[in-house]
Amino acid sequence: MINSKIRSDITCEESRKCVKADFMGSRIVIPDKLRKQTLQLAHEGHQGIVKTKLRLREKVWWPGIDQDAENLVKSCRACQVVGPVPKQEPIKRTQLPDGPWQDLCADLMGPFPTGEYVFVVVDYYSRWQEVAILKSVTTDKIIRLYKCNFMSTVINFVIWKFWLSSVKVIKSNGYPAIRD
Structure with missing residues (x-):
């Protein structure tokens, strides 16, 4: 009808x-x-x-x-x-810092099947990488890693001591570190 x-x-x-x-x-x-x-x-x-x-x-x-x-x-x-393929945002270039250890990138990956996490720090200028394997993740452990493990070389020690105020750390905004 x-x-x-x-x-x-x-x-x-x-x-x-x-x-x-x-x-x-x-x-x-x-x-x-x-x-x-x-x-x-x-x-x-x-x-x-x-x-x-x-x-x-x-x-x-x-x-x-x-x-x-x-x-x-x-x-x-x-x-x-x-489904439709989502549009990917164009990769944005980061400006190269003036020298080493001014801009650092930090990221935490895991947990892996073994229950461990991998914490990575990369210097944007030199692309130097520091990696640490963690059994668990807390804010205190991350701070200790920065102070002890990643700042162990002479160059890192000098930078840590004299340039601490000018260092910018960029993180992935991913998994948060948990305070004990």
């Missing part, structure tokens, strides 16, 4: 094919029984909501066609598995 609001736009031909005439030209009006099959045919190739709607609008029409197309694509398992 055709709604009275749209009946004036629809003409039925001798072949019992109903056509909706509108600003887009003539489109075939699809009965309820054939809508699901028509949607699936339009969505072959799994090209997303916009292209599925476009393919439907070129040839066919029924009340709520856009919403039906959106619902089909959103519930399509193949489209959900593959």
